[in-house]
Amino acid sequence: xxFPAYKASLALTLACLCASAWxxxxxxxxxxxxxxxxxxxxxxxxPDGYYESFDKFPVVYLxxxxxxxxxxxxxxxxxxxxxxxxxxxxxxxxxxxxxxAGGSSWWIDGQIEKMQLALRMDLIPYIEKRYEAKxxxxxxxxxxxxxxxxxxLNLALSHPELTCAAGLLSPAAYAQPPKKSSAHSNxxxxxxxxxxxxxRWSAQSYPALLAGYKAQKQIVPMYISGGDQDxxxxxxxxxxxxxxxxxxxxxxxxxxxxxxxxxxxxFRDALPEALKYIDRQCGFNGHRKPMA
Numbered sequence: 001x002x003f004p005a006y007k008a009s010l011a012l013t014l015a016c017l018c019a020s021a022w023x024x025x026x027x028x029x030x031x032x033x034x035x036x037x038x039x040x041x042x043x044x045x046x047p048d049g050y051y052e053s054f055d056k057f058p059v060v061y062l063x064x065x066x067x068x069x070x071x072x073x074x075x076x077x078x079x080x081x082x083x084x085x086x087x088x089x090x091x092x093x094x095x096x097x098x099x100x101a102g103g104s105s106w107w108i109d110g111q112i113e114k115m116q117l118a119l120r121m122d123l124i125p126y127i128e129k130r131y132e133a134k135x136x137x138x139x140x141x142x143x144x145x146x147x148x149x150x151x152x153l154n155l156a157l158s159h160p161e162l163t164c165a166a167g168l169l170s171p172a173a174y175a176q177p178p179k180k181s182s183a184h185s186n187x188x189x190x191x192x193x194x195x196x197x198x199x200r201w202s203a204q205s206y207p208a209l210l211a212g213y214k215a216q217k218q219i220v221p222m223y224i225s226g227g228d229q230d231x232x233x234x235x236x237x238x239x240x241x242x243x244x245x246x247x248x249x250x251x252x253x254x255x256x257x258x259x260x261x262x263x264x265x266x267f268r269d270a271l272p273e274a275l276k277y278i279d280r281q282c283g284f285n286g287h288r289k290p291m292a
Contacts, residue, residue: 022048022088026074031126035118041101042123043070044131045080047087047094056132058139058284060275061119061163062099063107063148065172066182070101077145078268082275092275093284096133098123104182107144107151108204110189116155120162141278143167145267146233147182153222153241157209160218164282167274169267170226170233173206173241178232206241214248221252221281225270227260252281 030041047057062079064072073079079097086092100123105115128135142163144152149171156166176198177183183190183201190200202208222245226238235257242255254277260266279285 023084024048024080024087025050026080028070029130031122033118033122035114035122040118040123041070043074043099044127045074045083045097045099046131047083047096049094050096050132053094053132056134056139057094057096058141058282059096059098059127059133060278061124061140061142062097063102063142063144063151064099065144065146065148066104066106068102068145068148070099073097073099076264076267077271079271082268082271086272086275091272092279095275095279095284096127096131098127102148102151104147104185104188105151106147106183106189106204108154108189110204111191111200112187112189116151116158119155120159124162137161138164138282139284141165141167141282143169143271143274143278144171145169146172146262149173149233153206154204154209156220156222157206157213160213160216160220163220165221165278166223167271167278168222168224168241169270169274170230170262171224171238171241172233173237174233175205176201206244210244210248219249219252221249221277223254223256223274223277225256225258225274227262227266228257229259229261230266232262 025046027044027046029044030039033040062073083097087094102115105113107115109116127133140163142152142155149168152166153168153171156163184196186194190196192200224238224242226233226235228235242253245253258269
C-alpha cells in the first residue's frame with residue numbers, strides 16, 4: 001500500500017464527509033401577499049442545526065437580478081455552498097437567508113406593483129412569524145445582485161430603520177438604464193403612458209434618495225463590489241455610488257473592485273465578502289467591528 005496516497009485519499013474523504021455533514025437546508029415556500037394580490041414565492045436557507053437550536057437566527061434577504069427568480073441565488077450564485085462554508089469556518093454566525101422572487105419589479109414600489117411594500121409589510125412579518133428569525137433591525141440585512149443591488153440600495157436608503165447593513169453586488173446604479181435593461185419596458189415599473197419615463201427612474205434612484213436618507217440620521221453600512229471588466233455596471237458607476245455614500249458615512253461604506261465582468265463568477269466571488277461585512281457590521285456574532 002502506498003501510504004502517502006492513502007492518507008491523502010483518507011483526508012479528502014473525511015473533508016467531504018465533514019462538509020456534507022455540515023449543510024444547511026433549502027426550503028421552497030410562498031405566502032399570499034395582500035399587497036401584490038397574488039402569492040409571493042421564495043426559497044429559504046436554514047442553517048445546519050436550525051431544528052435543534054433554541055435560539056432565533058439573524059436573517060439576510062437576498063434579492064436577485066433581472067430575469068431571475070427565487071431559485072437564482074442557489075442555482076447560479078452558489079448561495080448554499082457559500083453560506084455553508086462561511087458558517088462552518090465560523091466566519092459568519094449561522095443565518096437564515098431568504099431569496100424571494102421579484103420578477104422584473106426592480107424591488108421598488110413602481111407602476112405595476114408595490115414590491116418593496118410587499119417585502120416590508122408581507123414577507124418580513126411572515127418570515128419572522130413562520131421561521132425562527134430574529135425580528136429586530138440589528139439582526140436583519142439585505143443584499144442584491146445587479147437589479148437586486150438597485151433594490152437593496154433603494155430599500156436601505158428609503159427605510160434605514162429596517163436593516164443593519166446592505167451588500168450591493170454590481171448594483172444597477174445607472175444614471176439612466178441602458179435600452180436593453182428590463183427597466184426600459186414600456187409596461188414596466190418605470191413606465192408612463194406606455195413608455196419608459198426617465199423621470200420615474202430618476203425619482204427611484206439613489207441620488208434622489210440621499211437627502212431623505214441623511215435626514216433620518218440612521219446609518220446602514222454598505223458593501224459595494226463590482227468587476228473591473230464590467231461594461232454594464234462599470235467601475236466608475238460603483239465609484240460614484242461609493243463617493244455619494246462616503247460623504248454621509250465615511251467609516252461605514254466599503255468599495256471593492258474585483259476581477260471579472262457582469263457575470264455569475266464575479267457575483268459568486270463577491271458574495272462571501274459581502275456576507276462577512278454584513279456579519280461584522282451587524283454584530284451577528286455578538287460583536288460589532290465597524291470597518292473603514
